[in-house]
Amino acid sequence: MNETLSATAPLPQTHLRPRVRGGASRAGARTVRAALVLGVIVVLGMWWFTVPNGFAATPADALTSIGELSGMVGGFLVCAQVLLIARVPWFERAVGLDKLVSWHRSLGASVLFLIVVHVLFLVFGGELLDKNPPWTEFVSILQSYPDMITALVGTIAFLVVGLSSARLIRAKLSYEVWYWLHLTTYVSIFLTFFHQLSGGAHFVSQPWNRVLWIALYLGTASAVLTWRFILPTLDAWRGRMRVAAVVPEGEGVNSVWLTGPRVESLGVRAGNFLLFRFLSWGHLGTAHPYSVSAVPADGYLRITVGEIGDHSSRLPALKPGSLVFAEGPFGRFTADRASRPRILLIAGGAGIGPIRALAEDLVRRGARPVVLYRARSPRHLALLGELQAMPGVTVVPLVGRRSELGYDPLDVEPLRRLIPDVHDWEAFICGPEGMGERAETSLRALRMPKRFIHREELSMS
Incomplete structure (x- = not known):
């Protein structure tokens, strides 16, 4: 454990392919971000050019206008959120599924916020206008506008799905429950769509807005059906x-x-x-x-x-x-992202599976990776024999619970003792979320640039 690995012979850099995570990847991510921003700007334009002149003349008007705008932006971002994980090939090539999933999660919080603002501001605006208490105004809105009951059901379903992704709640749910809850998102979108056209002030008498909105939702539905269901089903069968x-x-x-x-x-x-x-x-x-x-x-x-x-x-x-x-x-947790001559692989738990495959591929490319294998006990060192038998691979088991060792082997000082010049290495990390965060934090503290730290979590939720 006290032996350092800085004397490991340099890897033949000419044998390592250029990293995929370069200019092309960043350009693709910027393009997708720009498309999302452009979409929000178009929605703002749809709202601005159809809003009445006195949209902020009174507090009631201002609240109602903000409620309508938040609903429109939220409706657009719901489609964007679904498209990000609809397995559209161009998105995945441009950004990568791991980043798309991360963006999907981030947009989820924004969508929930906009939905809540949409409902509350419309109720408060109507309350000020009609001089009704909030609950009475809420019931009045449900009764006065078409398709509001189905919209209410869809909104409640949205909120349930969103809350199920909160870290504390998600930790208590099985993947199966979480998965089936998230499938109801498609039903929620369907239930909330019609009230936008039949009751939305910016759609009822605005044919161009209606056309654009219908095209947005039909396009999203077509993408989901094509790349999330039809083509994957055919490919899976073949x-x-x-x-x-x-x-x-x-x-x-x-x-x-x-x-x-x-x-x-x-x-x-x-x-x-x-x-x-x-x-x-x-x-x-x-x-x-x-x-x-x-x-x-x-x-x-x-x-x-x-x-x-x-x-x-x-x-x-x-x-x-x-x-x-x-x-x-x-996934893009692959060997062709490596560009530095010395490669550090950090595995924990079931993360040893992809790390084992990655080590084999790196060796085939001429690298000599070092594997730090974190485990609670020797009984948990799965595939250890296979890794140790690979020529050119150095395996360092880091065994023991933190409570038994008195420290975390992936903390800054233990890593510094193992590999003093780790800032000159490139790292691939795969394992439980807590372990991955600890390892990445320590590597950053040891001055390894973020762009040379590649991390894969054992989670898709």
Whole structure:
């Protein structure tokens, strides 16, 4: 543990391909951001050119106008939020699914805020105008405008979905419950759409606004149907696989070997993940994201999964021959992002699966990576033997609970002792969220630039 690794021989930099996360990626992200900003500007224009002259003449008018504007912007951002994770190929190539998911989460908070502002300001504006108490005004709005009951149901569903993604609540929900709650988002959008056209002051008598709004929602629905459902279903059927074997790798960690005639044509790279749906009892309801721990070869592919939820805990019960549908591959946690000559891989828990595949790919590219393997006990060191047997890979197990060790092996000082010149390295981190945050914080404190820290969390929610 006290031995340092700074004397590791430099890696042949000419063997490492240029990092994908460069100008093209940043340009793609900027383009998507610009498109979102442009969309908001168009919505603001739709509101501005159709708002009455006295839209802020009284407090009641001002509150009502703000409520209408927040509803319109919120309606646009709902579509943008759905499009970000609709698996539109251009978005994924330009930005990457990991970043799209992050943007989707961030927009969710904005959408919830705008929905609440929309409802409250319309009620308060009507309260001031009609001299009614808030509850009476709320009921009056429901009764006075068309499609308001369905809009109320859809709004409540939106709020439930949004709250289910809050960190404290999400931690108490199984992936299956969270997944099915989020599917109701599509129903919520449908329920809230019609009141915008039938009761919205900026749509009822504004044909161009109606056309643009209908086109926005139809375009979003078409993208979701095409790239989220129809094409993935066809691809999953053509690339269907079967379970070949389930192999225990360590305490709470199992590998699932999959085989199929088109496994090697999926285009899976080390570090990618796919969405797997096993046609077996207890697995039919959801498709779960699992990273590959061995890229396709000789007709076989392997995933290594930690038992961290209901779905993953039932994987050992899979029977050989069970049918499997896979969607993907996804992710940019891949070796072609590496550009520095010395590579540090940090793994924890089930994160050892993608790290193991990544180490093999890096070796194949001429690198000699160092793997820091964090585990609670020796029983949790899954795939350790495979890593140690790879030529050119140095494995450093960091074993023990923090309460037993008296420190965290991924804190600043332990990392500094292990690798004094770590600021000259490039890091790939995969594991539980807390471990990943700790490792990234320590590396930043040791002056490793953020652009050389690549991190993959074992979560899609």
